[in-house]
Amino acid sequence: MTQAIQEQIIFGKDVELITITGLDGVITYTNDAYHKDLGYQSNDLVGIKAAELDHLDMPKSAASNFKSKKKHRKSWTAAVKKQHLNDGYYWVKEVITPIYENASVVAYQSVCTALTNIEQDNAERLYAELKENCSILYSWENFYKRFLTYALVSASIFALGLYASFLFSLFFLMPFIIYYCELKKSSTLFETVTGDFEDVTRCIFNKKTVSFQEESTDSSRLTTSATC
Structure with a gap:
């Protein structure tokens, strides 16, 4: 049985998709951008787990890394492929930060913005490699572990x-x-010295030479060399 091809949902670079979740990860608030730019109704996402929006193409190491950051009350940044509940998908740069009240974390805020074509291509390549190699990738990408x-x-x-x-x-x-x-x-695709998911994120957003160039007119892509 063949899997239906999903279409990518594109939204503007200035759009910010904002959600607030409780400590249990359940969404309690979404801003108007989810309605205007993604077509959701005002309460479509309220009451569901934020993790349900993550696409199956996301590597498990991303979720593990987020849980670690959450445990230590730190912010988390990553390129994330999201699943639209009404079909389709979209790529975002997601920044999740804790919300404090009286020195205690009471909720989390997620701010998602569109990836550039370059960042999306980097993410697609690296995440595909992560899913293919699982945790072995981290050991082998780490120079010091290889040397040992x-x-x-x-x-x-x-x-x-x-x-x-x-x-x-x-x-x-x-x-x-x-x-x-x-x-x-x-x-x-990249070299890591820590073996952590943060190295993947840094490579996605900080690549000096890239495999695709953006064109401002029609968003077409031109192939060039790729290194980190």
Whole structure:
């Protein structure tokens, strides 16, 4: 059974989609932009979990990272693909901040604005890679973890070679194995030193050279090189 192709909903760069949620994640308020720009009725979203608006294409690590930020009462910023309840989807830069009252967090405010074409392309590429590789990506994208892995494997082979001399041949092959692994690594989209979802977000919004350029007239895209 083939899945129906969803259409992307586009809204202006100056539009701000604002929601307020309780501590349980249930939406208690939406601003007029949800009605004017997304076609919702005034109370369509009130009473539902904010997480229900997140598209299935979003990597699970995004939700995990948000929960961690929420636990430590910190704001959270990410590129988010949203599911429209009446079909379709839209991409936003979402900033979620805690609302305080008498030094206690009583609610959360979400402010969503449109992504640029460049940011959306970066997000689509990185999130697709995240979903494909799951948590393995974080370990392998982290240079220090790769270096530690190479060192441990080399030391293990050397130690075993003391008891089985034929294993020394594998030890001398390690430089070539490392070279091959780093060559494969260079084809991925970004390098992280923390292994956290924040590195993905920084790459999406701070890429210096990009794979697509925006055109102000018709929003068409031109292919160029892509690195972080």
